[in-house]
Amino acid sequence: MSTVPEPTVAEPLAPESSATESVPEPIVTDILLIGAGPTGLYGAYCAGFRGLRTVLVDGLPQPGGQIAALYPEKEIRDVAGVPVARGRDFVASLLSQARAYEPSILLDTQAISLRYEAGRPQVTLSDGRVVDAGAVIITAGIGTFTPRPLPAGEQFLGRGLSYFVTDPAAHADRNVLIVGGGDSAVDWALALRDTARSVTVVHRRSAFRAHAASVTAMTESGSRVITDAEVEALTGTESVRQAHIRVRGQDAPQVLEVDSVIAALGFVGNLGPLARWGLDLIRRSIVVDSRMRTNRERIYAAGDVTEYPGKVRLMSVGFGEAATAVNNAAVELDPELSLFPGHSTEKE
Numbered sequence: 001m002s003t004v005p006e007p008t009v010a011e012p013l014a015p016e017s018s019a020t021e022s023v024p025e026p027i028v029t030d031i032l033l034i035g036a037g038p039t040g041l042y043g044a045y046c047a048g049f050r051g052l053r054t055v056l057v058d059g060l061p062q063p064g065g066q067i068a069a070l071y072p073e074k075e076i077r078d079v080a081g082v083p084v085a086r087g088r089d090f091v092a093s094l095l096s097q098a099r100a101y102e103p104s105i106l107l108d109t110q111a112i113s114l115r116y117e118a119g120r121p122q123v124t125l126s127d128g129r130v131v132d133a134g135a136v137i138i139t140a141g142i143g144t145f146t147p148r149p150l151p152a153g154e155q156f157l158g159r160g161l162s163y164f165v166t167d168p169a170a171h172a173d174r175n176v177l178i179v180g181g182g183d184s185a186v187d188w189a190l191a192l193r194d195t196a197r198s199v200t201v202v203h204r205r206s207a208f209r210a211h212a213a214s215v216t217a218m219t220e221s222g223s224r225v226i227t228d229a230e231v232e233a234l235t236g237t238e239s240v241r242q243a244h245i246r247v248r249g250q251d252a253p254q255v256l257e258v259d260s261v262i263a264a265l266g267f268v269g270n271l272g273p274l275a276r277w278g279l280d281l282i283r284r285s286i287v288v289d290s291r292m293r294t295n296r297e298r299i300y301a302a303g304d305v306t307e308y309p310g311k312v313r314l315m316s317v318g319f320g321e322a323a324t325a326v327n328n329a330a331v332e333l334d335p336e337l338s339l340f341p342g343h344s345t346e347k348e
Contacts, residue, residue: 024128024130026122026129026130027055027129027130027131027132028132029054029055029104029131029134030047030052030053030054030133030134030135031043031047031053031054031134031135031136031326031329032054032055032057032111032121032123032131032133032135032136033047033054033055033056033057033103033137033139034056034057034058034136034137034138034139034140034274035056035057035058035065035139035140035141035303035305036056036060036063036064036065036105036107036139037058037063037064037065037066037067037139037140037141037303038064038065038067038090038091038094038315038318038319039065039139039141039303039304039321040056040137040139040322041056041063041064041091041094041098042094042097042098042318042319042322042323043137043322043323043325043326044056044098044101044103045094045097045098045100046323046326046327047101047103047326047330048098048102048103049101049344049347050326050327050330050337050341052326052333054101054103054104055103055104055105055131055133056098056103056104056105056106057106057110057111057123057131058106058109059108059109059110059126059144059272060107061107061108062107063091063095064087064088064091064094064095065141066145066267067087067088067090067091068087068088068091070164070166071087071164071165071184072086072088072091073086073088073166073168073191074086074187075087075187075191076090078314078315079315079319080316106125109125109127110125110272110273111123111124111125111126111131111273112125112126112273113276114277114278114296114299116297117132119297120133120298121135121299123136133298134298134329134333135298135299135300135329135332135333136298136299137301137302137322137325137326137329138274138300138301138302138305139301139302139305139318139322140271140274140303140305141269141303141304142267142269142284142304143269143270143271143274143305144269144270144271144272145267145269145270146267146268147263147265147266147267147268148265149263150231150261150263150265152230152232152244153231153233153234153240153243153261153263155234156234156236156239156240156261159238159239159240160234160236160239160240160258160259160260160261161240161260161261161263162261162262162263163264163265164262164264165191168192168195169195170260171195171196171259171262172196173196173197174197174259174260175196175197175200175256175257175258175259175260176192176196176198176199176258176259176261176262177200177201177202177231177243177256177258177261178199178200178201178202178262179201179202179203179231179261179264179265180201180263180264180265180266181203181204181205181207181209181210182208182264182266183209183211183214184264184266185201185203185262185264186201186208186210186214186215186218187210187214188264189201189218190217190218198224199221199222199223199224200223200224200225200226200256201223201224201225201226202226202230202231202243202245203225203226203228203229204228204229204230206227206228226254228247228248229246229247229248230245230246231243231244231245232244232245232246232253233253239259240258240260240261241257241258241259242256242257243255243256243258243261269284270284271286271305274286277296277299278295278296279294279295280294280295282307283307285306285307286301286305286307287306287307287308288300288301288302288306288307288308289308290308291324291328292306292325293328298329300328300329301325302318302321302324302325303318303322306321327340327341
């Protein structure tokens with residue numbers, strides 16, 4: 001199992017002594033990326049490639065965004081040139097690529113407020129430090145993510161009920177119930193088919209939202225699939241032991257013997273303090289133009305956090321948006337520069 005490399009982390013600046021409370025000197029950089037998920041990490045590479053000083057800020061304790069936090073063992077298959085990669089391995093590769101240009105990465109830290117000084121964005125962080133940036137690129141994904149709860153079994157959270165899988169081995173030789181109908185639910189059913197004793201998927205609708213090919217693979221894998229049904233209750237003593245499934249049109253619930261339940265019901269995103277920055281928003285997404293510019297001066301955005309006509313929320317699209325944002329920001333910082341950064345094959 002590969003290990004994600006340790007990121008380069010900016011050290012806290014030592015405050016000058018003063019009779020009053022000292023204030024740290026600002027962290028001065030060319031590009032501040034808010035969000036160290038895949039899009040942010042690739043943005044750091046693009047900025048470094050252009051010779052720009054870069055700082056990444058993320059509220060999570062590790063880089064990699066949702067992939068690192070929720071799906072480190074999940075197989076990723078929809079990135080060009082990468083037929084398949086485990087989440088943790090993919091993040092390790094992105095981090096290695098970004099670290100070639102030595103960005104500073106501030107983890108467990110939120111971007112709180114925005115102001116301007118001499119036309120430059122000044123972003124105050126949750127630890128009180130200020131980042132003085134030439135430009136800011138928001139690569140925050142869905143923001144702070146909270147799993148949608150399974151009301152019928154919240155009391156078993158951590159005692160057989162979980163909302164994601166960080167280690168498939170924890171479900172080895174267990175009867176696993178997966179609740180949900182999206183890509184995560186189907187992907188975990190496929191990932192655990194050779195590990196678990198049995199896999200049952202319960203979805204409240206007859207049609208799945210997941211990719212059709214994945215649904216077909218799941219139904220052909222031997223997993224039991226129960227549709228038009230909901231989990232009515234989980235029961236047990238020290239940990240979950242039974243799931244009561246109410247199937248539409250049946251008078252009595254089905255009772256399944258289970259050892260673990262994975263509620264893959266999706267996540268609710270929250271932009272947090274970014275929602276108070278005066279950005280044009282559509283629901284929880286930031287409106288950008290074709291250059292990835294927002295309505296605020298020198299503030300760009302890329303990845304799942306953005307919205308524009310025809311937007312497709314795929315990681316591969318986010319990578320292109322990060323490159324677009326970085327190169328347009330570079331030209332805004334120095335109009336003498338070319339928008340085209342050159343090819344990596346032309347540089348050592």
